[in-house]
Amino acid sequence: GQAVLDGLAAHGKDPKTAVVVYVGGDPADGNAKMFHDGAVSVLEPAGVKPAAESPGFWDGPKSAAFFEQALTSLGGKVDGVWSANDTNAGGVISILAKNGLAGQVAVSGQDASVEGLRNVLLGYQTATVYKPVSLEADAAAEVAIAILKGETPSADKTLDDGTPYIAVAPILVGPDKVQSVVEAGDAKAADLCSGDTAEACAKYGVK
Structure with missing residues (x-):
């Protein structure tokens, strides 16, 4: 949830009036509810109200399909997306890119996956939640x-x-903290810094 608020602030958007879409995880997974409730506990007090909310799934293509419909129904205007994990965020980002909006919308994620960290470096995803x-x-x-x-x-x-x-404190990873995930051994620079992310890796010291 905090990643969405940070992203909205970076884009000069007021949480109380921002158009935010929720793309949660599979409701059959108990973790999905915890992730959702945790995000809502941060977003709701800030004044965020979901303009659209998915039925929930751990699936990039399904997230993309849902978000494409939501974006259309909202007239192509979305300021932020709370996504339960990096896979779902990747689906959302694919639709944002298709519509020329990648990097202009606050998008959260979780898991510090290779896809998620690359999207963070590219500025397409505000941050990812990392659990060492x-x-x-x-x-x-x-x-x-x-x-x-x-x-x-x-x-x-x-x-x-x-x-x-037992609760393990999560870490919010923006582009300036990607190297810490590499240093912890939970990601490899070789996987993160190829192709279109090479310049960003140099900028943020990912090696």
């Missing part, structure tokens, strides 16, 4: 060790259904 693999692995190891010892694993929070979980 090492931190997730450490948390999983703590749980496994506790279970093997016959202990109850410690948990930071509890889901609505009562399931406890």
Whole structure:
């Protein structure tokens, strides 16, 4: 959600009047609801109201098809897109590019995928939410060790259904932080800096 607000601010758009589309994840996936609720908890207080919202899926082509219809129904005017992950964001960006709008609309994403990081470097995606693999692995190891010892694993929070979980703090990655993902070993500069992103990599020190 914060990535959308940052992108709107960068484009001089007021969140209260901005035209924002939500492209969420598959509702059958419990994570999708958490991502959606987390984004709404940031966007709603800022005054953002969705002009259109997808039924939800983890699918680039389906996201593209939905967004193309939404863009048409909104008269070609969209200021921002909250996207639940980089794959969905990629679908949205393909339609923005098709309509000459790539880089002019705030688009969020998640996962710090190669596609997402490249879009961030190109300025097509405002940022991606990055969850360091090492931190997730450490948390999983703590749980496994506790279970093997016959202990109850410690948990930071509890889901609505009562399931406890360990929260790993996500990091919002804009173009100036892409190198940190590379340094953590979760992306390779060779994958990020080929073709049309080479100039951006040089600008932001991705190597």
